[in-house]
Amino acid sequence: MTSRLEVYGASPITSGAVLWLLVRRLSASGAGRIHGEAKIWPVILSLNGKGGQAMGRASKREEIAQAAFEQFHARGFNATGISDITGAAGVPKGSFYNHFSSKEESALEALSRYAGTLGFDLLTASGKPPLERLRAHFAFLSKDTVDNGYVRGCLVGNLGAEVADHSEEIRAAVKGGFDSWAALIRNVLSEAQEEGDLDGAMDVEATALFILSAWEGTLIVARAEKSAASVDAFFRTVFDLLLR
Template identity: 45%
Template sequence: MPRPSVREQLVNAAAECFEERGFNGIGVQEITRSAGVPKGSFYNHFPSKEALAVEVLHRYGVARRLQMLEDETLAPAARLRGHFRFLADDLERFQFTRGCLYGNFGAELSTQSAEVRGQVEAALERWTAKVAALLQESRATGTLKGAVEPESLANFLVNAWEGAALRAKVTRSSKPLDDFFALFDSLVES
């Protein structure tokens, strides 16, 4: 049986460490220890901890399952609600201790790392564009309530989600997410 890639071990260990303790709360030594690899091997794969964080963000984005938003077998509003429900279930799976890595890194690193800030901003923009496209579909099918433009509502929903995820992390409760869904349901007919 082939040995797992040291690079993969580092990325997986860093993802866990960053989720649990944040970027500044963990060092390369702890990441390599958690990965079960020598510290020197880190620099064979990544020039810096910041470069590793960018790779972790990329993988986190894949795990957010944005492709759910493109499943045309479901109505646009159902896809959007299902996507946010998936994200809520993921937060609950960890008893609301982790939050959203985009929000966590954005809050922690936006003034420290232009590279990570740029990656978080780009990820949030991609997500918002997909949400806006679904809201535009909802408007075409008559399930979008009110006169708010889809792009503005998409920005609001993504921003509200990030705030709800942060508050759920602080309160260790689903209440902020429940509030998010109550407002979501008042804006988009499922």
């Protein structure tokens, strides 16, 4: 390490090990509180000008987070171990805990990443009728299901079924994900009502929840049958009957 800095007037330090020892001693003795407790942490964060990358190590958080997302989606939460994640990321097992406090925390990150793959932009795209946008959204999702051989399913639904009873944090994140998704569908249905393409008496909130719930069930059946029969039934029922 070649970073040089001064700590409370001390001589320049070139050894990361010496710096950490000094910080530990300052913290233990209370000396670091002379100018306020927060003074200790800028010393650590100033290393090489990169917060959180002490000792000059390059962060592997992105590789670990992406690997966790892919492993959880492919294998499920319980079947995925920390070693599976770090192995897929190509990093030592201990590196995981430099960035995530637990497997649950990495699952929350995975849910956030998964949201970016669901084609929500299709629901809000301008220049297309609302029901056409809704169909395009689910057509995008169904293509992914078929192209991947009816495996994986929906990560939100998977984690909800597998972990929600055992982790309040994951349960809350799953609920928040479904609530946001249903709200987007509801907005599309409301637009369709305003444009006269949908019965104005329809309860759009309940209908949006039903459509989303039906889609989650569709994926479960598709994975069990390894066929598109449930997907075809979803489109016929929702778009040819319910939303006529």
